[in-house]
Amino acid sequence: MTKNRMPENRILENKIPEKAIIGWREWVSFPDIGIDKIKAKVDTGARTSALHAFNIEQFTDNGQQMVRFKIHPLQKDNDYIVVCEAVVIDTREVTDSGGHCEKRFVIETAITIGNETFSVEATLTDRDTMKFRMLLGRTALEKRYIVDSSKSYVLSKKLNR
Protein backbone atom coordinates (compact mmCIF):
# COMPACT_ATOMS: atom_id res chain seq x y z
CA MET A 1 0.00 0.00 0.00
CA THR A 2 2.58 2.54 1.13
CA LYS A 3 4.81 1.63 -1.79
CA ASN A 4 2.04 2.57 -4.20
CA ARG A 5 1.25 5.80 -2.48
CA MET A 6 4.75 7.25 -2.50
CA PRO A 7 5.12 8.10 -6.22
CA GLU A 8 1.58 9.50 -6.35
CA ASN A 9 2.38 11.97 -3.61
CA ARG A 10 5.55 13.01 -5.36
CA ILE A 11 3.71 13.68 -8.62
CA LEU A 12 1.13 15.74 -6.78
CA GLU A 13 3.83 17.83 -5.13
CA ASN A 14 5.47 18.55 -8.47
CA LYS A 15 2.22 19.59 -10.09
CA ILE A 16 1.05 21.92 -7.37
CA PRO A 17 3.64 24.36 -6.14
CA GLU A 18 2.84 25.54 -2.65
CA LYS A 19 2.32 29.28 -2.58
CA ALA A 20 1.55 31.23 0.55
CA ILE A 21 -1.18 33.85 0.83
CA ILE A 22 0.18 37.36 1.29
CA GLY A 23 -1.86 40.45 2.18
CA TRP A 24 -1.73 43.72 0.22
CA ARG A 25 0.30 45.26 3.06
CA GLU A 26 3.03 43.45 4.99
CA TRP A 27 5.81 44.35 7.39
CA VAL A 28 9.12 43.19 5.89
CA SER A 29 12.79 43.55 6.76
CA PHE A 30 16.09 43.77 4.87
CA PRO A 31 18.62 42.17 7.24
CA ASP A 32 21.72 42.79 5.09
CA ILE A 33 21.22 46.54 4.80
CA GLY A 34 20.03 47.18 8.33
CA ILE A 35 16.30 47.76 7.84
CA ASP A 36 14.51 45.70 10.46
CA LYS A 37 11.00 47.00 9.86
CA ILE A 38 9.44 48.63 6.82
CA LYS A 39 5.85 48.52 5.61
CA ALA A 40 5.57 47.17 2.08
CA LYS A 41 2.69 47.54 -0.35
CA VAL A 42 2.21 44.29 -2.24
CA ASP A 43 1.62 45.52 -5.77
CA THR A 44 0.77 43.20 -8.68
CA GLY A 45 0.55 46.33 -10.84
CA ALA A 46 4.33 46.79 -10.65
CA ARG A 47 6.89 44.44 -12.21
CA THR A 48 9.91 45.46 -10.14
CA SER A 49 10.04 46.18 -6.44
CA ALA A 50 10.96 49.70 -5.36
CA LEU A 51 12.44 51.29 -2.26
CA HIS A 52 11.92 54.93 -1.46
CA ALA A 53 15.45 56.21 -0.80
CA PHE A 54 17.12 59.63 -0.65
CA ASN A 55 20.67 61.00 -0.84
CA ILE A 56 21.45 58.24 -3.32
CA GLU A 57 25.15 58.25 -4.22
CA GLN A 58 27.16 55.89 -6.34
CA PHE A 59 30.65 54.72 -5.37
CA THR A 60 33.16 52.00 -6.18
CA ASP A 61 34.47 49.44 -3.71
CA ASN A 62 37.26 47.15 -4.96
CA GLY A 63 36.10 47.72 -8.52
CA GLN A 64 32.50 46.91 -7.61
CA GLN A 65 29.68 49.37 -8.36
CA MET A 66 28.01 50.25 -5.07
CA VAL A 67 25.34 52.64 -3.91
CA ARG A 68 24.87 54.42 -0.59
CA PHE A 69 21.40 55.73 0.27
CA LYS A 70 19.20 56.75 3.17
CA ILE A 71 15.77 55.45 4.03
CA HIS A 72 12.95 56.55 6.33
CA PRO A 73 11.55 53.08 7.09
CA LEU A 74 8.65 54.43 9.12
CA GLN A 75 5.99 56.48 7.35
CA LYS A 76 5.28 58.75 10.28
CA ASP A 77 8.81 59.17 11.60
CA ASN A 78 11.06 61.25 9.38
CA ASP A 79 13.65 61.63 12.17
CA TYR A 80 14.43 57.95 11.96
CA ILE A 81 16.95 57.40 9.16
CA VAL A 82 18.77 54.24 8.14
CA VAL A 83 21.92 54.58 6.01
CA CYS A 84 22.30 51.64 3.64
CA GLU A 85 24.93 50.33 1.26
CA ALA A 86 24.31 47.78 -1.45
CA VAL A 87 25.82 46.39 -4.65
CA VAL A 88 24.39 47.88 -7.84
CA ILE A 89 23.45 45.07 -10.22
CA ASP A 90 21.88 47.22 -12.94
CA THR A 91 20.50 50.62 -13.86
CA ARG A 92 17.06 50.51 -15.41
CA GLU A 93 14.46 52.78 -17.00
CA VAL A 94 11.31 52.50 -14.89
CA THR A 95 7.89 53.98 -15.68
CA ASP A 96 5.82 54.75 -12.59
CA SER A 97 2.03 54.78 -12.26
CA GLY A 98 1.96 58.42 -13.32
CA GLY A 99 3.63 57.50 -16.60
CA HIS A 100 6.96 59.13 -15.73
CA CYS A 101 10.12 57.46 -16.91
CA GLU A 102 13.11 57.51 -14.60
CA LYS A 103 16.55 55.92 -14.62
CA ARG A 104 17.03 53.98 -11.39
CA PHE A 105 19.71 51.94 -9.67
CA VAL A 106 18.81 48.31 -9.11
CA ILE A 107 20.10 46.56 -6.00
CA GLU A 108 19.85 42.93 -4.95
CA THR A 109 19.51 42.12 -1.28
CA ALA A 110 17.91 39.70 1.17
CA ILE A 111 14.32 40.33 2.26
CA THR A 112 12.55 38.69 5.17
CA ILE A 113 8.78 38.26 5.07
CA GLY A 114 7.38 36.29 7.99
CA ASN A 115 9.61 33.25 8.41
CA GLU A 116 11.08 33.34 4.93
CA THR A 117 14.24 35.08 3.74
CA PHE A 118 15.09 35.26 0.07
CA SER A 119 16.89 37.46 -2.43
CA VAL A 120 15.02 40.34 -4.06
CA GLU A 121 15.78 42.97 -6.70
CA ALA A 122 14.64 46.49 -5.96
CA THR A 123 14.99 49.83 -7.72
CA LEU A 124 15.80 52.96 -5.73
CA THR A 125 13.61 56.02 -6.19
CA ASP A 126 13.59 59.34 -4.39
CA ARG A 127 9.99 60.28 -5.17
CA ASP A 128 8.90 61.46 -1.75
CA THR A 129 5.21 61.51 -2.66
CA MET A 130 5.20 57.71 -2.39
CA LYS A 131 3.01 56.83 0.59
CA PHE A 132 4.65 53.46 1.06
CA ARG A 133 8.43 53.34 1.35
CA MET A 134 8.52 49.91 -0.20
CA LEU A 135 6.65 48.35 -3.12
CA LEU A 136 6.81 44.61 -3.59
CA GLY A 137 6.33 43.87 -7.29
CA ARG A 138 5.45 40.83 -9.38
CA THR A 139 9.00 39.52 -9.86
CA ALA A 140 9.45 39.21 -6.10
CA LEU A 141 6.01 37.67 -5.63
CA GLU A 142 5.60 35.23 -8.47
CA LYS A 143 7.41 32.16 -7.15
CA ARG A 144 6.19 32.32 -3.57
CA TYR A 145 2.97 34.23 -3.05
CA ILE A 146 -0.63 34.72 -4.06
CA VAL A 147 -2.09 38.08 -3.07
CA ASP A 148 -5.30 38.37 -1.07
CA SER A 149 -6.17 42.04 -1.44
CA SER A 150 -8.89 41.83 1.21
CA LYS A 151 -6.24 41.18 3.88
CA SER A 152 -3.24 42.94 5.41
CA TYR A 153 -0.35 41.60 7.50
CA VAL A 154 -1.09 37.95 6.83
CA LEU A 155 2.54 36.79 7.10
CA SER A 156 3.90 39.48 9.39
CA LYS A 157 1.51 39.53 12.35
CA LYS A 158 4.24 38.42 14.74
CA LEU A 159 6.59 41.17 13.59
CA ASN A 160 3.86 43.74 14.01
CA ARG A 161 3.17 43.01 17.65
Add this chain to the structure above:
Amino acid sequence: MLLKQFIFILLITSGVSGQAVASEMITIGWLENVRIDDSEYRLKAKIDTGADNSSINAEDVTEFSKEGEQWVKFSLRNAWNKHYTITKPVIKTTRIKMKNGNVQQRFVIELEVRLGKISKLVKVNLVDRSHFKYQLLIGRSFLEPQFLVDSSRTFTVTDK
Protein backbone atom coordinates in the same frame (compact mmCIF):
# COMPACT_ATOMS: atom_id res chain seq x y z
CA MET B 1 -8.20 19.27 -25.29
CA LEU B 2 -11.87 19.08 -24.34
CA LEU B 3 -11.04 17.25 -21.15
CA LYS B 4 -8.44 19.89 -20.30
CA GLN B 5 -11.03 22.63 -20.77
CA PHE B 6 -13.55 20.75 -18.68
CA ILE B 7 -11.08 20.36 -15.80
CA PHE B 8 -10.20 24.04 -16.07
CA ILE B 9 -13.84 25.12 -15.87
CA LEU B 10 -14.37 22.72 -13.00
CA LEU B 11 -11.48 24.34 -11.14
CA ILE B 12 -12.80 27.84 -11.79
CA THR B 13 -16.38 27.05 -10.81
CA SER B 14 -15.35 25.24 -7.67
CA GLY B 15 -13.46 28.37 -6.70
CA VAL B 16 -10.13 26.61 -6.48
CA SER B 17 -7.48 27.14 -9.08
CA GLY B 18 -4.34 25.08 -8.92
CA GLN B 19 -4.20 24.57 -5.19
CA ALA B 20 -6.12 24.43 -1.99
CA VAL B 21 -6.52 28.03 -0.89
CA ALA B 22 -9.20 29.73 1.17
CA SER B 23 -12.57 28.33 0.14
CA GLU B 24 -14.59 30.00 -2.61
CA MET B 25 -11.73 32.26 -3.63
CA ILE B 26 -10.78 32.40 -7.29
CA THR B 27 -7.13 32.78 -8.22
CA ILE B 28 -6.56 34.99 -11.24
CA GLY B 29 -3.49 36.32 -13.05
CA TRP B 30 -2.15 39.89 -13.12
CA LEU B 31 -3.57 40.35 -16.61
CA GLU B 32 -7.07 39.23 -17.56
CA ASN B 33 -9.60 39.82 -20.33
CA VAL B 34 -12.83 41.34 -19.07
CA ARG B 35 -16.16 42.28 -20.69
CA ILE B 36 -17.94 45.58 -20.17
CA ASP B 37 -21.61 46.22 -19.35
CA ASP B 38 -23.10 42.93 -20.57
CA SER B 39 -21.61 43.51 -24.01
CA GLU B 40 -19.17 41.37 -25.94
CA TYR B 41 -16.68 44.23 -25.84
CA ARG B 42 -13.40 42.93 -24.51
CA LEU B 43 -10.70 44.82 -22.62
CA LYS B 44 -7.33 43.69 -21.33
CA ALA B 45 -7.19 44.56 -17.65
CA LYS B 46 -4.24 44.84 -15.34
CA ILE B 47 -5.08 43.43 -11.93
CA ASP B 48 -3.42 45.79 -9.46
CA THR B 49 -3.40 45.00 -5.74
CA GLY B 50 -1.51 48.26 -5.22
CA ALA B 51 -4.48 50.38 -6.35
CA ASP B 52 -7.49 51.15 -4.12
CA ASN B 53 -9.90 51.65 -6.98
CA SER B 54 -10.29 50.81 -10.65
CA SER B 55 -9.61 53.18 -13.50
CA ILE B 56 -10.18 53.14 -17.23
CA ASN B 57 -8.65 54.93 -20.21
CA ALA B 58 -11.45 57.21 -21.46
CA GLU B 59 -11.11 59.08 -24.76
CA ASP B 60 -13.18 62.05 -25.98
CA VAL B 61 -14.75 62.64 -22.58
CA THR B 62 -17.72 65.03 -22.79
CA GLU B 63 -19.69 66.14 -19.79
CA PHE B 64 -23.36 67.05 -20.16
CA SER B 65 -26.47 67.68 -18.14
CA LYS B 66 -29.51 65.41 -18.34
CA GLU B 67 -32.62 66.16 -16.28
CA GLY B 68 -30.52 68.09 -13.82
CA GLU B 69 -27.98 65.30 -13.43
CA GLN B 70 -24.36 65.31 -14.46
CA TRP B 71 -23.62 62.77 -17.19
CA VAL B 72 -20.54 61.81 -19.13
CA LYS B 73 -19.97 60.29 -22.55
CA PHE B 74 -16.66 58.73 -23.49
CA SER B 75 -15.03 56.28 -25.82
CA LEU B 76 -12.97 53.17 -25.13
CA ARG B 77 -10.41 51.67 -27.46
CA ASN B 78 -9.16 48.15 -26.81
CA ALA B 79 -6.01 46.23 -27.76
CA TRP B 80 -7.75 45.08 -30.96
CA ASN B 81 -8.33 48.75 -31.90
CA LYS B 82 -12.11 48.51 -31.53
CA HIS B 83 -14.07 51.45 -30.15
CA TYR B 84 -16.94 51.35 -27.70
CA THR B 85 -18.95 54.36 -26.55
CA ILE B 86 -20.31 54.59 -23.03
CA THR B 87 -22.80 57.11 -21.62
CA LYS B 88 -23.22 57.12 -17.84
CA PRO B 89 -24.29 59.35 -14.98
CA VAL B 90 -21.38 60.77 -12.99
CA ILE B 91 -21.36 59.34 -9.47
CA LYS B 92 -18.76 61.73 -8.17
CA THR B 93 -15.77 63.79 -9.13
CA THR B 94 -12.57 63.00 -7.28
CA ARG B 95 -9.31 64.82 -6.99
CA ILE B 96 -6.34 62.47 -7.28
CA LYS B 97 -2.90 63.43 -6.14
CA MET B 98 -0.34 62.14 -8.61
CA LYS B 99 3.14 60.93 -7.68
CA ASN B 100 4.58 64.15 -9.19
CA GLY B 101 2.47 66.22 -6.80
CA ASN B 102 -0.03 67.43 -9.43
CA VAL B 103 -3.74 67.16 -8.72
CA GLN B 104 -5.98 65.63 -11.37
CA GLN B 105 -9.78 65.82 -11.57
CA ARG B 106 -11.48 62.57 -12.37
CA PHE B 107 -15.04 61.56 -13.05
CA VAL B 108 -16.22 58.39 -11.37
CA ILE B 109 -18.86 56.25 -13.02
CA GLU B 110 -20.28 52.82 -12.29
CA LEU B 111 -19.47 50.07 -14.76
CA GLU B 112 -20.41 46.41 -14.91
CA VAL B 113 -17.18 44.46 -15.28
CA ARG B 114 -17.35 40.74 -16.03
CA LEU B 115 -14.42 38.48 -15.30
CA GLY B 116 -15.18 34.91 -16.28
CA LYS B 117 -18.51 34.01 -14.69
CA ILE B 118 -18.44 36.79 -12.12
CA SER B 119 -19.92 40.16 -12.94
CA LYS B 120 -19.62 43.10 -10.59
CA LEU B 121 -20.80 46.68 -10.54
CA VAL B 122 -17.68 48.66 -9.84
CA LYS B 123 -16.82 52.33 -9.45
CA VAL B 124 -14.32 53.32 -12.11
CA ASN B 125 -12.23 56.49 -12.46
CA LEU B 126 -12.06 57.95 -15.96
CA VAL B 127 -8.44 58.73 -16.72
CA ASP B 128 -6.00 59.26 -19.52
CA ARG B 129 -4.15 55.97 -19.67
CA SER B 130 -3.21 56.41 -23.32
CA HIS B 131 0.48 56.13 -22.46
CA PHE B 132 -0.11 52.80 -20.73
CA LYS B 133 -0.31 49.37 -22.26
CA TYR B 134 -3.55 48.33 -20.54
CA GLN B 135 -6.73 50.36 -20.77
CA LEU B 136 -8.32 49.09 -17.60
CA LEU B 137 -6.77 48.86 -14.18
CA ILE B 138 -8.63 46.80 -11.62
CA GLY B 139 -7.96 47.72 -8.00
CA ARG B 140 -8.71 46.18 -4.64
CA SER B 141 -12.30 47.39 -4.36
CA PHE B 142 -13.21 45.02 -7.22
CA LEU B 143 -11.03 42.13 -6.03
CA GLU B 144 -11.67 42.19 -2.32
CA PRO B 145 -14.03 39.43 -1.37
CA GLN B 146 -13.53 36.83 -4.12
CA PHE B 147 -10.24 37.11 -5.95
CA LEU B 148 -6.68 36.13 -5.19
CA VAL B 149 -3.94 37.34 -7.54
CA ASP B 150 -1.08 35.13 -8.71
CA SER B 151 1.48 37.44 -10.30
CA SER B 152 3.18 34.57 -12.15
CA ARG B 153 0.08 34.00 -14.30
CA THR B 154 -1.85 35.87 -17.01
CA PHE B 155 -5.18 35.31 -18.80
CA THR B 156 -6.33 32.42 -16.63
CA VAL B 157 -10.06 33.11 -16.86
CA THR B 158 -12.21 32.26 -19.87
CA ASP B 159 -15.86 33.14 -20.22
CA LYS B 160 -16.64 30.50 -22.78
